[in-house]
Amino acid sequence: MKQGKCPKCGSTNVYVAADLPLKSGPFGSNSIPVSLTAMAALDNYVCADCGLVESYIADEYMLKKIAGKWKPVNTAADDD
Template sequence: MKTGICPKCSSHEVFSGAGVALKKGPFGSNSIPIGLTSIAALDNLVCAECGYVESYVSEPEKLTEISRKWDKIEPEDFEKKDD
């Protein structure tokens, strides 16, 4: 999607909301909770053909925080549960 091509419909009508002011939205509506006191704003990519939305955490330091605080999913654990 970041390449400008929609992964769902292959359209080239992809637009980025990375430059939208007040990205966190009213009441943090365009963000995800990381912990009790921390939220991460999202950059949204939208396909104007099919409406597909892809979201990315916009600040690199929030990615570091998430990797410290959240439970990591190990691919092998997921495979075991699937059996």
């Protein structure tokens, strides 16, 4: 989706507002909790044909924080 193609319908009619002021939304609604005290704002990619929304965290500091605090989905012992 970041490359401008919708993974759902194949459209290239994809839009992003990464530099939107106040992009974290009213009361942080367009953000996710990272820890007790930290929220990460989301960049949303929207397909104007089918309406699919994909969200990304752009803040590298928050990505590092998540990698340090959250549980990894893939662990060495798991096979799926």
